[in-house]
Structure formats: C-alpha cells, structure tokens
Amino acid sequence: MIESPCVAACRLNTDKVCVGCYRHITEIVDWNKRTNEQNAAILQKVAIRKRDAALRPLPEGETTAITQAEWQAAKQQIRI
Numbered sequence: 001m002i003e004s005p006c007v008a009a010c011r012l013n014t015d016k017v018c019v020g021c022y023r024h025i026t027e028i029v030d031w032n033k034r035t036n037e038q039n040a041a042i043l044q045k046v047a048i049r050k051r052d053a054a055l056r057p058l059p060e061g062e063t064t065a066i067t068q069a070e071w072q073a074a075k076q077q078i079r080i
Helices: 036-055 068-078
Strands: none
Touching: none
16 A cells, blocks of 8 residues: 655645645545555656645745535545
8 A cells, every 4th residue: 555645734725735745635535545556646746746836835824724624525526
C-alpha cells in the first residue's frame, strides 16, 4: 500500500487543494480505499502541484480549514 502524503497541515486553497500534501479534497477522501495504481496517479499530480506551488506561493490568509460539509460533499462526489 502506498503511504499517504499527509503532513498534518490540512488547509485548502481556493481550488480545494491541501497546501500541506497538495492533494485535492476528493483525492484525500478514501485514500486507504484506493488501489496502489490510483494512489500512484494521484502522487504524480501531487508532484506537479507541489512544483507549481513553489513557483507561485499563496498570499497569507488564502487558505481555509477543511469543513465537515466539504468532506461530506467530496465523499459524495467520488462515489457518483
């Protein structure tokens, strides 16, 4: 199993991407239920997002904590 890239710094930018691990909220939800192939594909996207973030850092205050409603909406979105 591929280990989660979570660094316990969960804050979402305006695109709903965590600025700690660079996963979209829909990629965070159910990480442990995905196949290694699915998680490997997510990690490829994470690498690109991380590189892009280093080139253009977010201004202060541009992130929010993940809310319960966002989490539930993301779970519904990936199960459709």
